[in-house]
Amino acid sequence: MSTGHLTIDLTALAENWRALDAMTAGETAAVVKADGYGLGTAPVARTLARAGARRFFTAVAEEGAAVRAALGPGPMIGVFSGHMAGDSELIRDHALTPMLNSVDQVLRHFETLPQHPFGIQLDSGMNRLGMEPAEWAALREPVLQQRPALIMSHLACADDPDHFMNEKQLRAFREMTDGLDIPRSLSATGGTLLGPEYHFELTRPGVGLYGGHPFADARPVVTLDLPVIQTREVLPGETVGYGNHWTAQRPSHIATVAAGYADGLPRIMAPRLGLWHGDQRFPLAGRISMDLITVDITGMEGEMPEFLSLLGPHQGVDDVAEAAGTIGYEILTSLGARYARSYLS
Structure with a gap:
């Protein structure tokens, strides 16, 4: 095999959903945007539907x-961006529930798709999506008469449990929605972990389902094995890769593996990243290029493997993200289309 092999554990995905669901008294939804966080819309959505x-x-x-194509009729499918211009047919034909974010979206939805289900998104302080309190106050009564399916907002700092913004947004959301007989949702994964006062009637975890922080107890969902194309001996003083960036300080054994920044592995993470064979970690030697990574496997025990592991039991998506100076979300959603994929269920 000439490409990396991405293995997605659907059983772990389902168990992560069940674990987060068990933390709340209300309903638990699932966020499956960005092609199921890069792991495949259809298998991810179907697995989560079977989980509950x-x-x-x-x-x-x-x-x-x-x-909708993956699940068929029945489940609610909410759209965070709301009812954008040109979306009316998609929303109608696929029975989607747009989360209306603005006065313009409310007017567009009511005019083009009257009686079609919708939700409302409110801005509780993140200043990204949703109606601000004054806009909501102006539209509240006519909107409520149409019985929205859900009223939601989104926390800006839920990954930091002690951040003052969490309580500030909770208060703002309550001020805009307390007393309403309509399901409410404030929390994704981080908010779910903040505790019951943040749960309301619906939580909607995303990255925690896929094994990412801040859900520390999540089961890993993804492993990634990269095929070894070639190995060579390098003498002290010889260099490896573009720009002579790495120089051998001792007789070294170098493996070249098939992956690179075209496969979602940022070039910047090379100095802090390692690949694994069993319980042995091996540092990268030189720069990550478009299609290739060179690894210093000097001292490897046993026979030369066909693959080295980037994601696995010793190194998860958040470890790789830390090496790249980013977050697990970005690593997951950037995993390249060239990888061969298999699903465990």
Whole structure:
């Protein structure tokens, strides 16, 4: 095999959903945007539906249509970006539930798709999506008369339990929604972990389902094995890779593996990243290039392996993200299309 092999453990995905669901008294949805966080819309959505999820969320209507195609009729599929211009047919034909974010979206939805289900997104302080308190106050009564399926907002700092913004947004959301007989949702994965006062009637975890922080107890969902193309002996003073960036300080054994920044592995993480063979870690030697990574496997025990592991039991998506100076979300959603994929269930 000439490409990396990405293995997605659907059993772990389902167990992560069940674990987060068990933390709340209300309903637990599932966020499956960005092609199921890069792992495949259809297998991810179907697995979560079998686990018990009955509401799903995507970023845009096109993603919602793909989830509907995978799940068929029945589950609610919410669209965070709301009802954008040109989305009416997609929303209608695929029975999507847009989370309306603005006065313009409310007017567009009511005019083009009257009686079609919708939700409302409120801005509780993140200043990204949703109606601000003054806008909500102006539209509240006519909107409530149409019985929205859900009222939601989103926490900006939920990954930091002690951040003052969490309580500030909780208060703002309550001020805008207390007393309403409509399901509410404030929390994704981080908010779910903050405790019951943040749960309301619906939580909607995303990255925690896929094994990412801040859900520290999540089961790993993804492993990634990279094939070894070639090995060579390098003498002291010889260099490896572009720019003579790495120089051998001793007789060294170098493996070249098939992956690179075209496969979602940022070039910047090379100095802090290692690949694994069993319980042995081996540092990268030189720069990550478009299609290739060179690894110093000097001292490797046993026979030369066909693969070295980037993601596995010793190194998860958040470890790789830390090496790249980013977050696990970005690593997951950047995993390249060239990888061969298999699903465990």
